[in-house]
Amino acid sequence: MNNNNPKIHIIGAGISGLIAAQTLEKNGFSSTILELTNSVGGRVKTDIIEGYQLDHGFQVLLTSYPAAKRFLDFKALELQEFLPGATIFNSGKSQTIGDPLRDLSLLFPTVFSSIIPLMDKIKILKLNLILKKKRIADIFAEKEISTLDYLKNFGFSEQTISQFFKPFFSGIFLETKLETSSRMFEFVYKMFGSGNAALPKAGIQAIPDQLAQNLKTTKILFNTKVSSVEDGEITLENGEVLESDFTIIATDAKHLISDLKQENVKWKSCFTLYFETEKRVLEKPIIGLLPKENSLINNIFYNTSLETSKNGGKELLCITVVDNQNLKGNELIEKVKIELKNYFNIDVLRLIKMYEIPKALPDLKNIKYSLDLAETQYSKQIYLAGDILVNGSLNAAMLSGESATLAVIENIKSNLKA
Numbered sequence: 236m237n238n239n240n241p242k243i244h245i246i247g248a249g250i251s252g253l254i255a256a257q258t259l260e261k262n263g264f265s266s267t268i269l270e271l272t273n274s275v276g277g278r279v280k281t282d283i284i285e286g287y288q289l290d291h292g293f294q295v296l297l298t299s300y301p302a303a304k305r306f307l308d309f310k311a312l313e314l315q316e317f318l319p320g321a322t323i324f325n326s327g328k329s330q331t332i333g334d335p336l337r338d339l340s341l342l343f344p345t346v347f348s349s350i351i352p353l354m355d356k357i358k359i360l361k362l363n364l365i366l367k368k369k370r371i372a373d374i375f376a377e378k379e380i381s382t383l384d385y386l387k388n389f390g391f392s393e394q395t396i397s398q399f400f401k402p403f404f405s406g407i408f409l410e411t412k413l414e415t416s417s418r419m420f421e422f423v424y425k426m427f428g429s430g431n432a433a434l435p436k437a438g439i440q441a442i443p444d445q446l447a448q449n450l451k452t453t454k455i456l457f458n459t460k461v462s463s464v465e466d467g468e469i470t471l472e473n474g475e476v477l478e479s480d481f482t483i484i485a486t487d488a489k490h491l492i493s494d495l496k497q498e499n500v501k502w503k504s505c506f507t508l509y510f511e512t513e514k515r516v517l518e519k520p521i522i523g524l525l526p527k528e529n530s531l532i533n534n535i536f537y538n539t540s541l542e543t544s545k546n547g548g549k550e551l552l553c554i555t556v557v558d559n560q561n562l563k564g565n566e567l568i569e570k571v572k573i574e575l576k577n578y579f580n581i582d583v584l585r586l587i588k589m590y591e592i593p594k595a596l597p598d599l600k601n602i603k604y605s606l607d608l609a610e611t612q613y614s615k616q617i618y619l620a621g622d623i624l625v626n627g628s629l630n631a632a633m634l635s636g637e638s639a640t641l642a643v644i645e646n647i648k649s650n651l652k653a
């Protein structure tokens with residue numbers, strides 16, 4: 236091995252792989268990324284279809300993510316911010332609630348909303364204060380319980396949980412029972428409380444595109460599937476074997492390392508449907524929630540309520556289905572259309588596209604904020620990264636890519652000294 240110019244490979248050009256490459260470059264090293272598909276971004280992609288920007292699943296960047304603040308140029312992304320709240324649709328009526336301290340237009344609707352009883356409004360303010368002060372490290376050092384138990388223990392009423400917390404966080408955690416770790420709840424709640432949800436003007440893929448554009452010496456080989464990894468070598472699906480002094484696996488390593496002692500990752504899935512509509516029932520950029528047991532629709536959002544780089548001419552409505560109740564294809568689409576009419580009074584013009592995303596978020600227990608450098612090292616020459624090792628978020632993907640790379644660099648430097 237040439238320690239001054241080691242051969243470093245990164246498997247996967249998702250967010251974690253791109254951050255790994257950037258961190259190597261910043262420290263004077265170059266690498267080659269091997270990517271299965273024909274573009275960067277992994278789970279973070281945007282299609283342009285008939286002039287509309289369609290993200291692969293409704294996802295947002297939280298502007299207070301500490302890693303995003305370090306790694307992204309928010310200004311260049313032309314971030315378009317959501318209102319800090321939600322409009323809840325119920326029995327033919329809708330009510331908007333939100334954080335009046337950050338957007339004054341939400342003051343009156345929130346104070347007068349009957350969805351959340353007064354006692355719970357006070358508890359929400361108390362939770363805001365507690366989490367504002369709580370350090371992220373302390374959040375991730377807490378004992379994990381389910382988010383549902385956390386909310387009950389905090390004293391929230393059944394009404395507030397079912398009408399607000401359940402629909403709002405089901406859309407974020409992609410599961411309807413709020414079984415997700417209370418650490419993730421506190422972290423996400425804290426992030427929402429100290430920043431905004433936002434989308435780049437050109438869609439969510441502008442994030443990996445920006446990271447890729449920053450790379451100067453990294454080589455990216457697209458349409459390159461890795462089939463196995465061992466110390467010192469990588470075997471591609473086409474049989475080619477690459478020598479590799481250090482390999483960072485920035486994706487699920489289970490199918491690449493034969494004897495990896497790691498449980499199979501379980502995944503949370505969702506369906507995202509994009510419809511064209513004539514007009515909007517939500518004028519402002521705010522999420523609409525449906526707090527109804529057994530409904531398919533979890534949340535709605537008009538992408539065209541934000542400024543977008545491309546615009547198909549009419550309104551673009553994004554629907555997230557978390558629990559598809561075993562429906563697929565036309566059956567699912569037809570039931571969603573009926574729910575849109577019955578609960579939101581929305582008539583759609585046509586479906587633009589439906590995405591089925593079976594592997595959206597990893598379903599993890601014992602979630603962490605980040606990885607210690609030593610935790611990323613699998614063997615002498617193989618290092619692991621990816622949100623699946625930490626928690627399902629852009630922030631975690633970024634931090635994991637950085638940690639694995641810093642561990643590699645530490646190893647190279649100690650070899651140089653030896």
Ligand SMILES: Cc1cc2nc3c(=O)[nH]c(=O)nc-3n(C[C@H](O)[C@H](O)[C@H](O)COP(=O)(O)OP(=O)(O)OC[C@H]3O[C@@H](n4cnc5c(N)ncnc54)[C@H](O)[C@@H]3O)c2cc1C
Pocket residue numbers: 246247248249250251252269270271272275276277278279291292293294295296297459460461462485486487505592594595596620621622623626627628629630632
């Ligand atoms: C629907 C949805 C909603 C989400 N919502 C949010 C949100 O609102 N906020 C948030 O912060 N996060 C959200 N996320 C999570 C966020 O997108 C992920 O945490 C992050 O993108 C994970 O990045 P990664 O690099 O760890 O993995 P990935 O994006 O999965 O990247 C892995 C890469 O490795 C490649 N690869 C895999 N196998 C091989 C192989 N054998 N050979 C070569 N290459 C290979 C893949 O093609 C891929 O490019 C959401 C995700 C989805 C899907």
